Amino acid sequence: xxxxxxxxxxxxxxxxxxxxxxxxxxxxxxxxxxxxxxxxxxxxxxxxxxxxxxxxxxxxxxxxxxxxxxxxxxxxxxxxxxxxxxxxxxxxxxxxxxxxxxxxxx
Amino acid sequence: xxxxxxxxxxxxxxxxxxxxxxxxxxxxxxxxxxxxxxxxxxxxxxxxxxxxxxxxxxxxxxxxxxxxxxxxxxxxxxxxxxxxxxxxxxxxxxxxxxxxxxxxxxxxxxxxxxxxxxx
Numbered sequence: 001x002x003x004x005x006x007x008x009x010x011x012x013x014x015x016x017x018x019x020x021x022x023x024x025x026x027x028x029x030x031x032x033x034x035x036x037x038x039x040x041x042x043x044x045x046x047x048x049x050x051x052x053x054x055x056x057x058x059x060x061x062x063x064x065x066x067x068x069x070x071x072x073x074x075x076x077x078x079x080x081x082x083x084x085x086x087x088x089x090x091x092x093x094x095x096x097x098x099x100x101x102x103x104x105x106x
Numbered sequence: 107x108x109x110x111x112x113x114x115x116x117x118x119x120x121x122x123x124x125x126x127x128x129x130x131x132x133x134x135x136x137x138x139x140x141x142x143x144x145x146x147x148x149x150x151x152x153x154x155x156x157x158x159x160x161x162x163x164x165x166x167x168x169x170x171x172x173x174x175x176x177x178x179x180x181x182x183x184x185x186x187x188x189x190x191x192x193x194x195x196x197x198x199x200x201x202x203x204x205x206x207x208x209x210x211x212x213x214x215x216x217x218x219x220x221x222x223x224x225x
Contacts, residue, residue, distance in 0.1 A: 001168060033211040035151070042201060042218060043143075043151065048211035086151050090210035093165040095141065095153040 004089055006098035012105055018074040020101045022087030025068060030091040032070040034063055037100075038083045046085075047072060079105050108133030110202050110216035117222045118192050125188045126219045128202030135183040136160040138214075139207045142176060142187040144198040145218075151201075157185060158207050192223045 004024040012018035022032060032050050035043040045054055047063035050070065060075040070089075074081055082105045087098040113127040128140065141156035155166035157176045164176050175188045185202060200219045203212035 031209060031211070035212075037151075042215040043203075043212075044215075045205075045211060045213045048205075048213070049209070054213055084150075088151075088153075088211070095156070095165075095167070095210045097143075097151040097153060100150040 002089070002091075002094060002096050004087055004096055004098045006085075006087060006101045008099070009102045009104065012074075012077045012103065014079060014105055015076055018077045018081070018103060020072045020074075020085050020087075020103065022070040022072075022089075022098050023068055024089060024096075027068050027070055027089065028066045030065075030089050032063065032065050033088045033090075034061075034070075034072045035086045035088065036081075036083045037086065043086065074103075077103075077105055081105060108138060108204050108214050110204060110214055112200075112202055112216040112219045115220040115222070117224065120193055120223055120225055122192055123188060123190045124192060124221050125186055126200050126202075126221070128185045128187075128216055130183045130185070130204065133204075135180060137207055138204040139210060140176075140178075140185045141203045141205070141210065141212055142174075143201045143203055143212070145201065146195070146198040149198075152198075154187070154189075154200075156210060160207050189221075192221075194223050197221065197223045 034047040037043040050065040139158045142154045157164045202216040204214040205212045
């Protein structure tokens with residue numbers, strides 16, 4: 001079965017850029033989405049189809065996908081961005097989530 | 107914008123079944139795909155399967171094949187998840203999520219339904 005790998009944790013200072021990766025076999029050939037989840041809340045879609053941002057999502061969230069790695073980039077990270085982030089891949093009828101990355105803003 | 111309202115928490119015995127509902131409103135039911143995603147306590151997200159109403163097709167994660175059934179009632183714009191042969195490891199928050207009917211990203215999420223499996 002297909003698997004994607006995320007780092008368990010990433011730390012960033014306020015105002016700096018955070019990058020969260022998602023790796024998988026030929027991931028660049030598939031569509032990747034990214035979700036943010038804060039404690040006690042339902043996930044929120046940040047990025048879909050690798051690079052697209054739903055309305056209402058700040059422009060400081062961006063995505064890329066090439067080769068075997070997709071990346072979520074958060075520019076000018078804010079304290080409110082501290083959360084769990086999940087990548088999600090789909091192809092054909094398969095949908096897979098990464099295990100999640102805890103972003104700490106310190 | 108579609109809104110998803112899920113049924114309330116359930117407590118079940120091992121070996122029994124549970125059926126969770128997800129009533130949609132504010133959007134065109136056939137415009138969406140709907141997925142069921144679960145999250146065990148302190149764990150990540152796990153896709154269980156989904157349904158595309160306009161094509162009347164369902165897809166299941168291999169792990170849940172044979173134990174899960176996803177159905178819909180177009181007349182009430184409601185999607186259902188039924189999970190059989192419950193075990194303690196099925197204790198989790200179950201989310202209904204909706205997205206485009208041409209792919210499987212999930213833009214709209216329900217509030218989650220807690221299913222507890224305990225003897």
